[in-house]
Amino acid sequence: MEFRTNHEIIRRARRNARGTVWDYLAGGSESETAMRRNRFGLDSIALKPRVLRDVSVVDHSSTLLGHKSRMPVFLAPMASLQLVTPAAAQAVDDAAEEFGIINMLSGHSRPSLEEIAVNSLHPKIYQIYVRGGRNWLEDLLGRVKENNYAALAVTVDAAVYSNRERQMIAGWAPPTRSNAAGREFLAGLNWDTWDEIRQIWGGPMILKGVSRPEDAEIGLQHGASVIYVSNHGGRQLDHDRSTIQVLPDIVRAVDGRAEVFIDGGFMRGTDVIKAIALGAQAVGIGKLQAFALSAGGLSALMDCLTILEDEIKIAMGLLGVSSLDQLDPSYLAKARPVSVAHEMSAFPHLPGGRLT
Amino acid sequence: MSDAIFETTHDMIMMARRNLDQDNWDYICGAAESETSLRRNRMALDCLAFRPRICRDVSEINTQTDFFGHKLRIPVLLAPMGGIERWSVNGGLDVDDAAENFGSVNFLSTVCQPSLEEVAANSPHPKSFQIYVRGDDNWIRELVRRVVKANYSAVTLTVDSAFYGNRERLNPAQLALRRVPAREWQKKITWDTVKLIQDEIGDRPLILKGIMTAEDAALAVEHGVNGIYISNHGGRQLDHVLGNIQMLPEVVTAVGGKAEIFIDGGFTRGTDIIKAIALGAKAVGIGRLQAYALGAGGAEGLIRCLELLEREINTTMGLLGITSLEQIGSECVTEAMPVTMPHEHSSFPHLPGGRVG
Numbered sequence: 027m028e029f030r031t032n033h034e035i036i037r038r039a040r041r042n043a044r045g046t047v048w049d050y051l052a053g054g055s056e057s058e059t060a061m062r063r064n065r066f067g068l069d070s071i072a073l074k075p076r077v078l079r080d081v082s083v084v085d086h087s088s089t090l091l092g093h094k095s096r097m098p099v100f101l102a103p104m105a106s107l108q109l110v111t112p113a114a115a116q117a118v119d120d121a122a123e124e125f126g127i128i129n130m131l132s133g134h135s136r137p138s139l140e141e142i143a144v145n146s147l148h149p150k151i152y153q154i155y156v157r158g159g160r161n162w163l164e165d166l167l168g169r170v171k172e173n174n175y176a177a178l179a180v181t182v183d184a185a186v187y188s189n190r191e192r193q194m195i196a197g198w199a200p201p202t203r204s205n206a207a208g209r210e211f212l213a214g215l216n217w218d219t220w221d222e223i224r225q226i227w228g229g230p231m232i233l234k235g236v237s238r239p240e241d242a243e244i245g246l247q248h249g250a251s252v253i254y255v256s257n258h259g260g261r262q263l264d265h266d267r268s269t270i271q272v273l274p275d276i277v278r279a280v281d282g283r284a285e286v287f288i289d290g291g292f293m294r295g296t297d298v299i300k301a302i303a304l305g306a307q308a309v310g311i312g313k314l315q316a317f318a319l320s321a322g323g324l325s326a327l328m329d330c331l332t333i334l335e336d337e338i339k340i341a342m343g344l345l346g347v348s349s350l351d352q353l354d355p356s357y358l359a360k361a362r363p364v365s366v367a368h369e370m371s372a373f374p375h376l377p378g379g380r381l382t
Numbered sequence: 383m384s385d386a387i388f389e390t391t392h393d394m395i396m397m398a399r400r401n402l403d404q405d406n407w408d409y410i411c412g413a414a415e416s417e418t419s420l421r422r423n424r425m426a427l428d429c430l431a432f433r434p435r436i437c438r439d440v441s442e443i444n445t446q447t448d449f450f451g452h453k454l455r456i457p458v459l460l461a462p463m464g465g466i467e468r469w470s471v472n473g474g475l476d477v478d479d480a481a482e483n484f485g486s487v488n489f490l491s492t493v494c495q496p497s498l499e500e501v502a503a504n505s506p507h508p509k510s511f512q513i514y515v516r517g518d519d520n521w522i523r524e525l526v527r528r529v530v531k532a533n534y535s536a537v538t539l540t541v542d543s544a545f546y547g548n549r550e551r552l553n554p555a556q557l558a559l560r561r562v563p564a565r566e567w568q569k570k571i572t573w574d575t576v577k578l579i580q581d582e583i584g585d586r587p588l589i590l591k592g593i594m595t596a597e598d599a600a601l602a603v604e605h606g607v608n609g610i611y612i613s614n615h616g617g618r619q620l621d622h623v624l625g626n627i628q629m630l631p632e633v634v635t636a637v638g639g640k641a642e643i644f645i646d647g648g649f650t651r652g653t654d655i656i657k658a659i660a661l662g663a664k665a666v667g668i669g670r671l672q673a674y675a676l677g678a679g680g681a682e683g684l685i686r687c688l689e690l691l692e693r694e695i696n697t698t699m700g701l702l703g704i705t706s707l708e709q710i711g712s713e714c715v716t717e718a719m720p721v722t723m724p725h726e727h728s729s730f731p732h733l734p735g736g737r738v739g
Contacts, residue, residue: 057728062722185701186440186701189697213440213441214440233436265430267718
């Protein structure tokens with residue numbers, strides 16, 4: 027392994043990324059309050075360990091929609107990954123296959139969904155931004171089906187493209203922003219659109235971008251297999267709550283009728299364990315994934331996942347649990363954060379504390 | 383869209399800083415004593431978070447509201463500010479031009495140049511005149527008659543300035559400039575002053591600016607006041623009051639729909655404005671933000687600033703899943719912990735050094 031900590035991965039990522047690409051990967055929207063809240067929410071939870079429980083064998087494997095996963099982590103969809111390295115989405119798919127986890131391919135990343143699918147056997151998920159009407163959907167979803175994607179994630183927190191001010195100050199926009207055809211379909215998205223997609227697609231569907239139990243309930247009534255709690259990494263609605271803060275309400279509303287996924291600020295094994303203890307089935311990593319890709323493509327992403335897995339193992343062992351199903355809210359306590367929350371605050375040894 | 387002289391409010395603030403001398407910068411940015419009130423304004427806004435809804439078709443978003451029946455393009459008012467002519471060459475006329483051009487309502491301060499008649503003659507849109515009392519009852523009557531004659535749509539009386547707050551950033555020369563003996567009259571303002579003004583203005587709405595308690599809001603309603611303007615003067619008067627938006631719920635309850643509620647103090651983002659609307663304000667005043675915009679580019683700068691705010695309001699509404707301001711209620715927001723140290727620039731995290739002094 028080239029990297030032993032994610033500190034090193036982030037430092038290398040910063041060295042490798044052009045300023046504008048870094049702004050895109052590391053930034054949030056407007057005042058970046060929602061982005062910071064994700065970390066703040068995680069830092070507002072403490073762990074309560076049990077002792078003398080024989081943790082010589084720790085099993086941190088899980089399943090996502092019935093598919094086996096080496097750990098309760100998946101690679102969240104990210105658009106414009108090709109900015110980091112030309113074949114970044116391919117590296118993500120390769121890492122998922124090699125490591126044994128699930129990845130979600132963003133409808134906005136390159137290479138194409140066919141190219142990604144051609145050499146890959148593991149289950150993977152396609153994430154869609156709705157940018158067209160019936161014909162567009164039939165064409166795209168036909169291609170997704172033909173290429174054996176296991177599920178479809180529909181992003182619903184992007185009705186409007188947010189103001190990402192790091193990019194705006196630099197006078198730069200990612201390709202997904204500049205070629206923003208069909209934006210009106212994202213704005214017009216409603217439950218009829220969802221039903222139409224469901225009818226065309228026919229397979230398991232993930233509702234991505236939920237933060238209110240009312241919407242989780244509607245999602246279930248409309249056949250969602252997964253409620254995916256997300257504020258888009260704090261990159262869409264500014265001043266949104268942290269995702270971990272809303273997770274308990276969503277879990278309560280879903281009440282076992284679907285799986286609950288979450289993302290937003292997850293950087294550490296302890297972060298993942300907190301979400302699992304609160305009832306999430308799996309945790310998506312976005313920024314961390316992007317940092318790893320920027321640090322060194324496939325091999326750095328493999329290192330990053332190995333580090334995260336190791337952290338999960340350590341957290342479970344020290345908590346006194348030997349499998350994920352033993353985790354519940356009794357292992358958690360409310361706490362006050364002890365550092366200023368930002369996108370890198372889980373890594374206190376970065377030079378200057380934060381790389382911009 | 384006006385010519386894009388800046389793309390973000392970050393850029394606007396930096397442009398203003400480059401254009402303005404230290405005296406003006408200190409006057410605009412600063413507040414009273416420890417500047418705790420100023421910081422509390424931001425802190426209180428940062429203690430609220432949104433609860434967005436999804437799949438609600440937000441293709442058409444309407445950001446309009448009204449100010450006593452006059453259309454407002456966004457729920458934003460240009461708060462009264464004294465001495466604008468010191469950093470924007472045409473003073474109150476620049477603000478008036480921006481309001482006319484964009485579709486907002488401006489408040490002309492008693493201590494802003496040029497004269498109220500000149501500003502009134504500058505444009506046809508509705509505006510409000512803001513009164514500082516600088517003389518006896520006859521002086522007030524005389525002033526209000528001029529305001530009525532010039533056909534201002536509303537009259538605003540500032541009630542939080544019995545004393546001048548200690549603005550400790552200001553140097554002795556700047557302080558001397560603001561040491562006006564006639565300010566003593568401010569100390570004598572009572573509910574009788576309110577009555578006296580009401581007798582002169584007829585049907586025109588009267589707004590009391592600087593109310594910070596439910597008790598005074600209720601008294602104002604009893605006295606037939608039409609607009610309750612929650613304000614701590616941008617933290618520039620009494621230090622250590624609460625953040626303005628904290629006062630909204632109790633004032634809304636006390637007013638019980640019998641008057642319109644306005645608010646200012648620390649509002650710099652579309653998200654801030656939507657929070658105030660969610661908690662029952664009719665519209666939000668911008669002061670410092672207005673001053674930066676004028677410093678960055680005069681009337682053009684202010685129009686651009688309003689366009690950026692409009693864009694942020696649109697984004698916030700769309701991502702909240704709402705298409706008109708009436709749909710926003712208190713269920714859209716909830717309490718949260720702040721994630722940054724609050725100060726006058728803390729909603730702009732990419733400023734060099736984080737804060738521009």
